[in-house]
Amino acid sequence: MNNSTGKLLFIFLVALLLSLIGAWWVARRYRQAMRRSMSAALAVPLAAAAAPGPPEMATPHPEPASVTVTDNRRAGLRLAGFLTGLSWLIALSSAALQLHVVMDGMAFSVPRLLTLGFVQLWPLIVCLGLLWRWSRWRVAGVLLLWALACFALVHWRSEVPDPRGTLLYLGVELGPAVLAAAVCLGGTTRAIAPWLLLPMIGLVWASLAGMDLIALLLPRPPEWFLSLTGLLGARPTMLLFVLAPWLLAWWPLKRLGRALAHAYTRKWLSDLMVLFTAVWGISLLDKSLMAASDLGLGGAVMLLPLLWVPVVMGALLWRQRTAQGAGRTKRAPTLLVLRVFQHDARIQALFDHVIERWRLTGNTVLIAGTDLVERTLDAVDIFTFIDGRLAERFIHRPADVAARLAAFDLAPDADGRYRINECYCHDTTWQQALAALMQRSDVVLMDLRSFQAHNQGCRHELGVLAQAARLQHVVVLTDGETDRAAARAAAAGAPAGRFVWLDTSTTGRAKRREVLQSLFTARAEPRGAR
Numbered sequence: 001m002n003n004s005t006g007k008l009l010f011i012f013l014v015a016l017l018l019s020l021i022g023a024w025w026v027a028r029r030y031r032q033a034m035r036r037s038m039s040a041a042l043a044v045p046l047a048a049a050a051a052p053g054p055p056e057m058a059t060p061h062p063e064p065a066s067v068t069v070t071d072n073r074r075a076g077l078r079l080a081g082f083l084t085g086l087s088w089l090i091a092l093s094s095a096a097l098q099l100h101v102v103m104d105g106m107a108f109s110v111p112r113l114l115t116l117g118f119v120q121l122w123p124l125i126v127c128l129g130l131l132w133r134w135s136r137w138r139v140a141g142v143l144l145l146w147a148l149a150c151f152a153l154v155h156w157r158s159e160v161p162d163p164r165g166t167l168l169y170l171g172v173e174l175g176p177a178v179l180a181a182a183v184c185l186g187g188t189t190r191a192i193a194p195w196l197l198l199p200m201i202g203l204v205w206a207s208l209a210g211m212d213l214i215a216l217l218l219p220r221p222p223e224w225f226l227s228l229t230g231l232l233g234a235r236p237t238m239l240l241f242v243l244a245p246w247l248l249a250w251w252p253l254k255r256l257g258r259a260l261a262h263a264y265t266r267k268w269l270s271d272l273m274v275l276f277t278a279v280w281g282i283s284l285l286d287k288s289l290m291a292a293s294d295l296g297l298g299g300a301v302m303l304l305p306l307l308w309v310p311v312v313m314g315a316l317l318w319r320q321r322t323a324q325g326a327g328r329t330k331r332a333p334t335l336l337v338l339r340v341f342q343h344d345a346r347i348q349a350l351f352d353h354v355i356e357r358w359r360l361t362g363n364t365v366l367i368a369g370t371d372l373v374e375r376t377l378d379a380v381d382i383f384t385f386i387d388g389r390l391a392e393r394f395i396h397r398p399a400d401v402a403a404r405l406a407a408f409d410l411a412p413d414a415d416g417r418y419r420i421n422e423c424y425c426h427d428t429t430w431q432q433a434l435a436a437l438m439q440r441s442d443v444v445l446m447d448l449r450s451f452q453a454h455n456q457g458c459r460h461e462l463g464v465l466a467q468a469a470r471l472q473h474v475v476v477l478t479d480g481e482t483d484r485a486a487a488r489a490a491a492a493g494a495p496a497g498r499f500v501w502l503d504t505s506t507t508g509r510a511k512r513r514e515v516l517q518s519l520f521t522a523r524a525e526p527r528g529a530r
Contacts, residue, residue: 004292004296004432005292005293005299006288007208007332008292009289010208011201011204011205011208012201012203012285014204015197015200015201015203015204015388016179016182016183016197016200017494018196018200018203018204018408019183019189019193019194019196019197020182020183020189020193022190022192022196022200023189023191023192023193023196024188024192025137025376026192026196026382026385026386027188027191027192027247027373027374028030028219029385030373030377030381030390031370032149033385033390034368034369034370034373034390034424036042037390037391037394037424038424038425038426038427039426039427040426041193051164053409059503062330062331063331063477063506064330064331064332064333064334064362064442065329065330065331065332065333067332067361067362067520068287069516069517069519069520069521071361072357072358072360072361072516072520075358075361075416076131076132076357078414079131079360079415079417080128080131080132082415082416083124083127083131083276084124084128086276086308086309086312087121087123087124087127087280088117088121088493089305089308089312089322090123090280090284090305090306090309091117091118091120091121091305091306092113092117093112093304093308094120094284094287094305095116095117095120096108096119096137097112097114097163097301097302097304097305098248098287098291098302099112099113099116100366101291101295101298101301101302111157112157114146115153115154115157116221118150119150119152119153119154119173120172120173120283121146121450122143122146122173122174122177122282122283122284123177123180123279123283124279125139125142125143125146126139126143126177126180126181126184126185126279127276129142129185130184130185130190130272130275130276130279131272131449132245132263133352133353133356136181136185137183138298140181141416142263143177143288144498145172146482147170147174149171150170150173151163151166151167151277154166154170161173175286176282176283176285176286179277179282180278180282180283183197183278183279183282184275184278184279187348187374188374190275190374191271191373191374191375191377192374192377192382194275194278195257195260195379195382195383196382197278198256198260199253199256199257200316200475201315202248202249202252202253202256203253205249206245206246206249207242207243207245207246209245210242210244210245211238211241211242213241214238214241228240228526242316251440254386254387257382257386257387258383258387260379260381260383261380261383261384263379264380265380267411267413268317269379270414270417271378271379272413272415272417273309273313273413273414273415274379277306277309279307279491279504280306281303281306284302284303284305284306285303287302288300288301288303289300290500296348305404313415314414314448315412316414316415317414320411320412320414320437324411328348331410332361332362332363332410332412332418333356333361333362333363333442333443334362334363334364334365334410334440334441334442334443335358335362335363335364335365335439335441335442335443335444335445335519336365336366336437336440336441336443336444336445337355337364337365337444337445337447338366338367338434338444338445338446338447338449338458338461339370339446340447340448340449340450340451340455340458341369341373341457344370344371346447346449346450347371347372347447348371348372348375348422349373349507350477350515351375352375352446353512354512354515354516354519355420355445356517357374357516358519359417359418359419360416360417360418361418362418363408363410363418363419363421364418364419364420364421365408365420365422365423365437365440365441366420366421366422366423366437367422367423367425367430367433367434368422368423368424368425375420376420376422378419378420381393393424394424394425394426395423395424395426395429395432395433395498396426396429396464397423397429398429398432400429401432401433401436402431402436404433405423405425405436405437405440408421408440409421423436423437430457431460431464434461434464435464438464438465438468438471439470441471442472443472443473443474444471444473444474444475445474445475445515446458446461446462446465446474446476446477446520447474448476448477448478448482448487449477449478449479449481449482449504449511450479450482451478451481451482451483451486451487452481452483452486453483453486458487458490459486459490462487462490462491463490465490465491465494465498465499466490466491466492466493466494466498466499467493467494471497471498473497473498473500474498474499474500475500475502475515475518475519476499476500476501476502477502477504477511477515478502478503478504479503479504479505480499480505484501485505500518502514502515502518
């Protein structure tokens, strides 16, 4: 590995580490800022808050498309198939480039191309794990099975089998998977780190430029440099040259962050496809740096397969907008999520295993809270916060509710998944936001695990849900700690069949499947069926 290649690898690894640290910092400070903003206004009496909210919509809310749990599962399979096909395009393109450019002189053949492509396909496993929210252990187990399959395939295809050499080759190939897992499989890092990676690469490059400037000055140091070193000392001066370039780089990198947020708003990017690109980018960057040892800048050719991502996504986005413009798509159903706050782990697990699957065929709306920061943060949230403009996202007055709901993004991304839309509320505005959200929702999922009579906010929500005019069904999750008597009393007066009560004291795979099933069957059943 030559000096320039080593420098590029250093920039990437340090930027990756800074992205991970930055993700934790952003998540922590974001929670703190949200807590301050949520309680900034004095809470109004609950009775006053229960006053009539926003007026009913002047025009009838159009009926949603009829979607069943079977449709949802098919959408999941289609998306998994799409990720698989796109991964094969990238892997085969990378294998072809490796055979023609890197392994110059190796005879090309379709079996050799397919074998090399299969070996390079490991990012697909990480991406499917991201889609289905697998645990780290499950991803690691599937990667191990993939490695065993690759070992058998390479051993079978080798003219002169070399088990030790094959193991070494697979170890080098699988090495970047550790970096991909560090960035994408953690709850906090998955939501934030990929968006920070490009800006962090810019900051690290700026610091190295400062160090390169010192190297240029040392042979014939100017007077000002000698004076600065004498005043500060050698190490502080070096630190100054490392950090001072950040002041110059900050403005363009801030613009880069805004550009990423704008691209996300315009649907040129989606959270899943940014993760997909990050995983494949780590894999191809490793190959590019290894190729650069012999080819120099020509090693960058190994990054070309990434171009499949914008090409394919652009085609899908054009097709989707054409269908919408022709009126061939109907409104997707909308799910309102309510919960008992301060039970972060439970609601996060619910999001991972139920809401993420709902997003395949429907929208999700909720009132923002600190408990779901890692599950709901997107590019706009991240860079708005870094810009110091988080307060702009809050609903300060009841009159602001309509404008906030009008800004909701209810169209699917190019990959087919729907986004999560939130209302950021103060203590004095969440009741009005709740009333408006119910007018836009088709089904409600309410997590009342550990609910007690003193949870006045949830009691208020149950009462409003019971009296809502157009709402048909509410799926309520309870457990052994739920005060069911208080919950049912708060929901008294609701039309028959509106509330579907599910005991989720255990939350295994079968129970999660039942919860998801209830979200769809609840909409389909006539009133009074339960």
